[in-house]
Amino acid sequence: MAKAGRQIREKLKLIDTVIEVIDARVPVASRNPDIAQYTAFKRHIILLNKADLADPVQSERWKAYFEQEEGVDAVLLFNAFDLKDKKKLVETIWKHNPKEKNQLKCLLCGIPNVGKSTVINALIGKKKTQIGNKPGVTKGQQWLTTPDGLMLLDTPGILWPKFEDETIGIHLAWIGSIKDTIFEKENIAGDLMKFLVARYPELVEAQYNITTNGRTVPEVFDAMAISRGLLLRGGDLDYYRACEMLLGDFKNGRIGRITIDECPEA
Ligand code: G4P
Missing domain, CATH: 3.40.50.300 (P-loop containing nucleotide triphosphate hydrolases)
Incomplete structure (x- = not known):
């Protein structure tokens, strides 16, 4: 540095x-x-x-x-x-x-x-x-x-990012600036889904044709995997592909225009 x-x-x-x-x-x-x-x-x-x-x-x-x-x-x-x-x-x-x-x-x-x-x-x-x-x-x-x-x-x-707290690393992982080898893909995607459902639920709902209201994060992943037909052989839901899809859709702007770091009030 x-x-x-x-x-x-x-x-x-x-x-x-x-x-x-x-x-x-x-x-x-x-x-x-x-x-x-x-x-x-x-x-x-x-x-x-x-x-x-x-x-x-x-x-x-x-x-x-x-x-x-x-x-x-x-x-x-x-x-x-x-x-x-x-x-x-x-x-x-x-x-x-x-x-x-x-x-x-x-x-x-x-x-x-x-x-x-x-x-x-x-x-x-x-x-x-x-x-x-x-x-x-x-x-x-x-x-x-x-x-x-x-x-x-x-x-x-x-310049290098300043890792003052773990949140910075997580946010950089969501946008694809830090590779998945540092954080587990499922963890990154789980945190991202939690953030999106709290801050931009309507965008998640429109993208995956699901409802989020009253659902936990794992339940939202279930709904998304069902809606997108992400199934393993034998019929179980393929959570890994759901995580990959969420991260890819987010990174490429397909979910919509989203800001992660909220601006402090002036
Ligand atoms: P760097 O020199 O700072 O390291 O960044 P670079 O220009 O290589 O850009 C990183 C990625 O960001 C590239 O995508 C680039 O196309 C994309 N990008 C840069 N500016 C803009 C912008 O204003 N809008 C959008 N939507 N994208 C932008 P990439 O080649 O697909 O790389 P990656 O996303 O797979 O890492």
């Missing part, structure tokens, strides 16, 4: 604007609060990325919340695949740091899987090879010039 921090500091020497990428569904879990150390004396733009998968009401609250944070110049609700959002980001970068074309240097930062390389690809306007999540890519580092005249460091600053 200390090494990752050193490497970001090294990259930052030349940087004008830091673009911090957060997953809009988990603005707490996908953020490393150490970022504030790196953005002092820089322009700091926060992208609440994957906003297309997040609850729009919660996203607006989070946007307002982060806009209050000291040192933050702008916060954008962002979908890395939407060209309109890309245009807005470019305008925002220039607005907060007017410079000559090809002289404004930007660095994207964030934990793995929040969408940093997708945002870089959107800014440069073409498909680039996947950017690895390993920290420490210092050799052969290059500046990419975007068609809008920005300069981007081609490898983003990798």
